[in-house]
C-alpha cells in the first residue's frame with residue numbers, strides 16, 4: 001500500500017517537476033513569474049488530446065502539445081512580457097495573469113467547461129512487481145519526464161544556446177557584450193518553458209484520460225509551490241521538490257483525506273518561505289546568481 | 293578608427309556625460325582618465341553599445357546605433373567592463389566558450405582558444421574551476437582573454453587594475469602593451485593615471501562628464517592641470 005502510494009506520488013511528482021522547471025526557467029533567467037504557464041500546461045493537454053482523438057499516436061500528441069504551448073508562450077512573451085521589460089517585476093506578472101485568464105476563457109469557449117474524456121485507452125496494461133502495480137501510462141509519464149529533463153539538462157549545460165541562457169540569467173549586460181542577442185534568448189527561454197508545460201499537460205491528460213479548462217489552476221499553479229520548495233534561484237531544485245511534493249500530496253490524500261490536500265501542499269510552501277526562503281537546495285546568499 | 297562627437301548620456305535626471313568628443317586611431321593606446329564619478333565608465337559603456345545616448349559614435353567610418361552591443365561586437369568593438377564581468381556561476385572554460393559565441397568560423401575559433409590557453413597557462417590549469425573561485429588577477433586575465441576570443445579590433449578596458457595587487461597591475465599593463473604590438477587598438481579607462489600615461493600614446497582627462505584636457509600622454513604627465521587634479525599635486529609631479 002505504502003509503496004503503491006509512493007509510485008502514484010512519483011507519477012504526479014513527475015508532472016509537477018516538468019511544470020516547476022517550466023516556471024523556474026523563466027524565473028531564473030528573467031526573475032519574472034510567468035503565471036500564464038499554468039494555462040500553457042492546460043492548453044498543451046488540449047492540443048495533445050486533439051491529436052489523440054484524431055487516432056494519432058502518443059508521441060505525436062506530445063510533440064503537438066509541446067509545440068502548441070511553445071507557440072502560445074512566444075505570444076505571451078512578445079505581448080505580455082517584452083513591452084514591460086523595463087517596468088517593475090509586478091507589471092509583467094500582472095500581464096501574464098491577464099493572459100492566463102484569457103487563455104482559460106478561450107479554452108472554455110473552444111472545448112466547453114465540461115471535462116473532455118479520452119474514449120479509447122491510449123496505453124493499456126499494468127505491470128505487477130510484487131504488491132506494486134504500475135500502469136503503462138505511469139511508466140510513460142515517468143519515462144517521458146526523465147527524458148525531457150535529460151534533454152533540458154543537456155541543452156542548458158552543454159550547448160551554445162544553453163550557455164547563452166545561463167549568461168543572460170547571470171548578467172544580461174555581460175551577455176550582450178559577448179554578442180548574445182538577449183531579446184532572442186528571452187524568447188527561447190519562454191518557448192522552452194512553454195514546451196515543458198505543454199508536455200506536462202499531455203502527460204497528465206493521458207494519465208487521467210480526461211482534461212478540463214481548470215486543470216491549470218488545480219495542478220499548474222501547484223508547481224509554483226514546487227518551485228519555491230526547490231528554490232527559486234536554482235532550477236534543478238525542482239528535480240527533488242517535484243517528486244517530494246507529489247509523494248506528500250498523494251500520501252496526504254491516502255491517509256488524511258483529499259479535503260486537506262491543498263492545505264498541506266501550499267502550507268508546505270509557506271513553511272519553506274518562512275524557514276528556508278532559498279529553498280531546500282538553494283545555498284546561501286552567495287549563489288543568488290546561480291539560477292540556471 | 294573611432295570617432296565620438298558631442299556624446300551626451302543621462303541616467304534619468306542625472307547627466308553623466310555632457311558632450312564628450314574623442315578620437316582613436318588604428319593601433320593606438322588611448323587613455324581615458326579621471327576621478328571617481330567623472331563619467332569614464334559611462335563613455336565606455338556607450339561606445340560598447342550598452343546605453344542609449346545622444347551625439348554620434350562612428351567606428352571605421354560607420355555611424356553606430358546606440359544601445360546595440362551585439363552589433364558593435366560584430367563591428368569589432370569589445371568591452372571588458374568595470375568589475376571584470378566574469379560569469380561567476382560558470383566554469384573558466386564556459387566563460388571562454390562564451391567569448392567564442394559570435395564566431396562563425398568554429399574550427400578556427402577552437403584553434404584560437406587552444407592558442408589562447410597556451411598563452412594564458414593559468415586559465416588552462418583552472419579550466420574546470422568555477423570562475424568566481426579565481427583570484428582577482430586571474431579573473432581579469434580571464435575577462436581579457438574572453439574578450440580577445442571575439443577577435444576585436446578595438447578593445448575597451450574599464451579599470452582593469454581595479455582591486456589588483458601592484459604586481460598583477462604591472463602584468464596587466466604589460467599585457468596591454470603586448471596586445472597593441474600585435475595590432476590591437478586599446479581604449480584604457482583608468483584611475484591609476486601615472487602608470488596609464490606611461491603606456492598610453494594619447495590621453496583624455498575627464499571631469500564631471502566633460503573632457504577638460506587631452507593630448508599626447510607624455511605631455512599630459514607634465515601638464516599642471518593633470519598633476520594638480522589628478523596626480524596628487526605639483527609636489528608629487530616634481531619628485532616622481
Ligand SMILES: Nc1ncnc2c1ncn2[C@@H]1O[C@H](COP(=O)(O)OP(=O)(O)OP(=O)(O)O)[C@@H](O)[C@H]1O
Nearest residue numbers: 303306308326327328329330331332333334335483
Ligand atoms: N546606473 C546609473 N544610474 C544612475 N546614475 C549613474 C549610473 N551609473 C553611473 N551613474 C552616475 O553617473 C556619473 C558617472 O558615473 P561613471 O560610472 O561613468 O563614472 P566613472 O568615471 O566611471 O567613475 P569610477 O571611477 O568610480 O568608476 C556618476 O555621477 C554616477 O553616480
Ligand SMILES: [Mg+2]
Nearest residue numbers: 332333334374
Ligand atoms: Mg568607472
